[in-house]
Amino acid sequence: MDKNKVLETRVTEAEPDSGLTSGEDQRAAVFLDSVRRELDAASGRLDGRTLSRLHHIRSEALSRRTKPADSERSWWPLGSLAAAGLLAVSLTLDWSQPSSIVPQNGQAEALEDIDLLTANDALELYEDYEFYQWLAQQ
Amino acid sequence: MQKGGQDPERAGQQSTALGHNRVLERFLAGVEKRAYRMAVLATSNPDEALDIVQDAMLKLVESYGHKSETELAPLFFCILQSRIKDWYRRSSVRNRLRSWLGRDDDEENDDGLDQLPDPAGRSPDELLEVRGGMLALEAALARLPLRQQQVFLLRAWEGLDVRQTARAMGCAEGSVKTHYSRALATLREKLGEHWS
Numbered sequence: 001m002d003k004n005k006v007l008e009t010r011v012t013e014a015e016p017d018s019g020l021t022s023g024e025d026q027r028a029a030v031f032l033d034s035v036r037r038e039l040d041a042a043s044g045r046l047d048g049r050t051l052s053r054l055h056h057i058r059s060e061a062l063s064r065r066t067k068p069a070d071s072e073r074s075w076w077p078l079g080s081l082a083a084a085g086l087l088a089v090s091l092t093l094d095w096s097q098p099s100s101i102v103p104q105n106g107q108a109e110a111l112e113d114i115d116l117l118t119a120n121d122a123l124e125l126y127e128d129y130e131f132y133q134w135l136a137q138q
Numbered sequence: 139m140q141k142g143g144q145d146p147e148r149a150g151q152q153s154t155a156l157g158h159n160r161v162l163e164r165f166l167a168g169v170e171k172r173a174y175r176m177a178v179l180a181t182s183n184p185d186e187a188l189d190i191v192q193d194a195m196l197k198l199v200e201s202y203g204h205k206s207e208t209e210l211a212p213l214f215f216c217i218l219q220s221r222i223k224d225w226y227r228r229s230s231v232r233n234r235l236r237s238w239l240g241r242d243d244d245e246e247n248d249d250g251l252d253q254l255p256d257p258a259g260r261s262p263d264e265l266l267e268v269r270g271g272m273l274a275l276e277a278a279l280a281r282l283p284l285r286q287q288q289v290f291l292l293r294a295w296e297g298l299d300v301r302q303t304a305r306a307m308g309c310a311e312g313s314v315k316t317h318y319s320r321a322l323a324t325l326r327e328k329l330g331e332h333w334s
Contacts, residue, residue: 028322028326031322031325031326031329032294032322034271035275035294035295035325035329036294036295038271038272038275039172039175039275039291039295041272042175042272042276043171043172043174043175044171046171046174050174050184050188053188054170054171054174054188054191057170057188057191057192057195058163058166058167058170058195060192060196061166061192061195061196061198061199062159062163062166062199064196064199064200065158065159065162065199065200065203
């Protein structure tokens with residue numbers, strides 16, 4: 001974007017607060033342009049030592065961004081091992097869990113007994129079981 | 139298995155990271171001198187200014203390195219202004235302590251460097267002519283209240299708009315407009331003879 005255009009925009013934005021007239025706007029724009037050029041020129045006159053320090057600071061900062069990525073990569077094998085270990089443990093747990101939940105042989109019969117004992121209406125049906133068996137054979 | 143053993147997802151991530159690094163490098167290279175000048179104007183101390191710029195760059199890279207290019211400028215200047223404010227707070231405490239202890243730093247810093255002649259061999263009058271405008275501008279900017287100085291530099295020099303400046307300064311857009319117009323009026327009054 002053209003810097004002069006930016007400058008004019010900035011002055012126009014300040015107009016409602018500053019109460020500047022159009023002519024004053026132009027003078028303010030010229031003034032701001034001079035200020036900006038002066039500041040740019042001063043930045044261009046920085047001495048070698050300062051420029052070198054700034055370059056070093058920038059390089060150091062950018063290396064901080066590269067370092068975490070490298071370190072993350074170096075942790076990948078260990079992370080993979082840990083993940084594999086976790087997976088193995090969870091699979092083991094998944095295999096062991098059914099044995100405690102799903103009843104085996106005698107355990108299943110015992111559970112059925114409990115169901116029968118706790119259901120009153122079903123108990124009456126079982127009491128007349130022999131009668132219904134005979135009825136079915138007729 | 140991918141051809142050549144190259145995982146496209148990983149390659150894409152690396153490419154994105156490289157792209158971000160280039161964007162960051164370009165941004166920091168473009169802004170470092172202005173950031174340094176702003177910090178010098180605020181602190182009047184080149185070494186402190188370099189430390190402030192360093193802190194701001196490190197913070198930007200470590201915390202916001204993944205942000206898009208358009209977001210970097212307001213974020214960077216937000217960090218920079220925050221570091222400058224921190225420096226101001228620390229200096230004011232230090233100055234209070236010094237005044238209580240009765241120490242005068244002007245005597246300690248009187249190393250005679252100000253008395254050395256200009257290396258280019260220019261006379262004081264020539265130097266005044268060349269540097270007069272900048273010296274007057276620096277002096278006028280340095281005398282502005284800190285917030286006015288920061289708003290003015292961000293708006294007039296760095297080219298941030300009102301919203302971006304408000305974000306960088308952590309204040310309302312109305313405050314930015316007020317600070318900016320006051321700074322502009324003061325500077326025009328002080329520097330009128332140089333740039334009217």
